[in-house]
Amino acid sequence: MTNKQLQKSRMWKYFIEATVEIIHEEGIDKVTIRKVADRAGYNSATLYNYFSELSHLKFFAAMRLLGGYIEEVTSLMEDGETPLDRYLIAWECFIRHSFRSPKLFNAVFIMDLGDQPGKLMQRYYEVYPAELVNVPDELQPTLFERSVMKRGKSMLQMAAEEGQIPPEQMNPVNEKTNLIWQGMMTSILNHRLDYDIGKAEENTMTYIREVIEGVRL
The missing domain is CATH 1.10.10.60 (Homeodomain-like)
Known part of the structure; x- marks a missing residue:
């Protein structure tokens, strides 16, 4: 440098x-x-x-304040035996942290950042490379992806390659699970929930599991 x-x-x-x-x-x-x-x-x-x-x-x-999330999801995903297991573990961790710190996650994953927002994530890890030290190589590409829609795609692709879900269901599953999260996240940000955050986490994860179980082979 x-x-x-x-x-x-x-x-x-x-x-x-x-x-x-x-x-x-x-x-x-x-x-x-x-x-x-x-x-x-x-x-x-x-x-x-x-x-x-x-x-x-x-x-x-x-991003600096999401260190706890990065550490936890990295650790928890090591317990997943299959790509689909890791996909669900990642969602559960992401839901828990994002619903409890919605404004921070909104700033990273939802807020309009102008042109080329994807480059900001790469720039962040260039400035703070130490945050990637304990992150496995296979997970690092996901961390460089700001788009929630794209973050889970690699795990779903591996799940399809291993015969856990039909290949033609990879994109629909990815879109459905992301829309479920976005819908609940919007309700939280706009104070539109009729129940507490714990119930929101439980419901969102239930809906995502239902999507997965509907296509699991």
Whole structure:
């Protein structure tokens, strides 16, 4: 890495860590460009040299706060004996964490990030490569994928290749399970639930399992 690249990474980290501090103290909705710049010890014009949109700052800061999720899903998936087992384990972990921290997951996986949002995930792990140290090689491509719709596709493809589900059901299953999560997530974000988060987690996982059982060979 060149000196210029190192300097850029350091500046990114200053602003990202300042954003994380604001989220801890006030919540992600209270993050503003001016607050972040002031906290980092720079002016807003300097910040805009590194981040073109406020949503990008929120994305990177939210990723920093999802470390517990990454560690847990990495550990739990090791217990899955088949691709379909790992697919369900991954969903259960993702549902639990996303429903309990909906605004953080919204900033990473749902919020409009402008052009080429997929590159932000790759950039994040370039700035914080240590977060991939304990992640198995086969799981790393999934972590680089921001699109929830695409994240589970590799496991479903392996499940189809091993004869667990019909190949023609791979895409429908992927779409159905993602739409189930998105629907419940939207209800949580908009405070439209008639029951608590625990029940939302239980129902969502039940619906996803029903989709899987409907096509399992």
